[in-house]
Amino acid sequence: MSPWPYPRWIAHRGAGKLAPENTLAAFRLGAQHGYKMIECDVKLSADGVPFLLHDATLERTTDGQGTAGERPWIDLSRRDAGAWHSRQYAGETLPTLQAVARWCQANGVLLNIEIKPTPGTEAHTGGLVAREAARLWHGAPVPPLLTSFQVEALRAAQQAAPELPRGLLLDSLWHGWHSQAQALGCVALVCHHALWDSTLVAQARAAGWRMLSYTVNDAATADRLWALGTDGIITDRVDLFAPA
Template identity: 75%
Template sequence: MNALAPWPYPRWIAHRGAGRLAPENTLAAFRLGAAHGWRMFECDAKLSADGVVFLLHDASLERTTNGRGIAGEQAWSQLSQLDAGSWHSRQYAGEPIPTLEALARWCIANGHLLNIEIKPTPGTEEATGRAVAGLAARLWHGQSVPPLLTSFQPLALSGAREVAPQLPRGLLLDQLHEGWLETAQQLGCGALVCNHALWDATLVASARQAGLRTLSYTVNDEWAAERLLQLDTDGIISDRVELFCPAG
C-alpha cells in the first residue's frame, strides 16, 4: 500500500466559481462563491492562439459568450473583448473572459485555493498542459498551497509534469476504462477525480491503496453528497454553493 501524501485542500470545491448562480469561469462567479463561504474553486483553462491561458470550458465560444468559433484558434486580443456574462443574466452583462493569471492573483490575495482543470483545444493537449503548469508554477511560487492540476487528457497532465513536476496532479475520469490506475501512476498523479456515481467502497479502497486521493464531480444533490461523505472521500466539486455549507 502506498502512503497517502498530505492533502492541504478542503473537501468542498465550488464548480467553475459559483456553479449556476453566476456566469461560469468569470471573476464575478468566483467572488460570489467566496461570498457564500467557499474557499476552494474549480476552473477550466485553455490556450489562446497566441499563447495566453484563459478560462473557458467549451472548445467553442457560442454557449457562454457572444463570440463565435473555436476559442483556442483566436488571439487573446479578440477573446478579451467578448461578453461572457449576458448569456447568464442581464446582471452580468459585459463580464469578460478572465485570464488564469487574473484569477490566480485574486485567489492568492484572498487566501483561496484552486483546482485548475486543463481543458485543451483538441490537438493542443501537451502544449496546454505545459503552459498551464508553467504559469501556475510562476504565479504560486512561494505559496504554501499550490493549485491542483487536473485533466481528462493524459497528454495534458504529461506536459504539466514535464514543466512543473512539483505541482500536484489529478486524473479526471467519466468512466473506469481499463488501465486507469496505471495511467494515473505513470503520470505521477496524487488524486483521482471521478464522476461521483463511480465511487463505491471498493474503488475508494483501490485508489487509497495506490496512494490516490478521491475527489468527485459534479455533486448537486444532498443524497449524493451524503453518500460520498459516508465513503469518506476527499473532495466534492459542486455547483450548489447556495445549498451546501463548505465549513460543515
C-alpha cells in the same frame, strides 16, 4: 498518505450556475458563500495566453463565435462572457489565469485548474498551463491542483512543472486508467460521483490517491460519498452546501 491541504468542498467553475461560469464574478460569489477552493477550466488562446473557458467554442457562454483556441487574446478579451447568463452580469469578461491567480492569492482562495485543451493541442496546453501556474503561484503556501481528462495534457504538465500536484479526471474506468494515474504521479482521482463505490475507494487508498467527486448537487449523493470516505466534492450548489 501525505497531508492534504485542500478543503472538502470545491465550487464548480466559481459559483456553479448562480453566476456566469469561469468568470471572476463567479469566483467572487463562490467566495461570498464561504467556499475556500474553486474549480475552473483553462485553455490557451491562439497566441498562448492561458484563460478560463470550458467549451472548445465560444457560442454557449460568450457573444463570440468559433473555436476559442483559434482566436488571439486581444479578440477573446473583448468578448462578453456574462450577458448569456443574466442581465446583471452583462459585460463580464473572460479572465486570464494570471488575473485569477492574483484574485485567489489576495483572497485566500485555493484553485483546482482543469486543463481543458482545444482538441489537438493537449501537450502544448498542458505544458504551458503548468509552467504558468508554477510561475504565478511560486512561493504560495498551497499550490493549485492540476487536473485533466487528457492524459497527454497531464503528462506534459508533469514534465513542465513536476512540483505541482496532479489529478486524473475520470468519467469512466477505461482500460489502463490505474497504470496511467500511477505513471503521471497523480495525488488524486477526480471521478464522476457515480463511479465511487467501496471497491474503487479501496483501490485509491491502496495507491495513496485522494478521492474527489464531480459534480454533486444533492444532499443524498454527498452523504453517500462522505460515508465512503472520499476527500472532496465539487458542486454547483454553493447555495445549498455550507462548506464549513
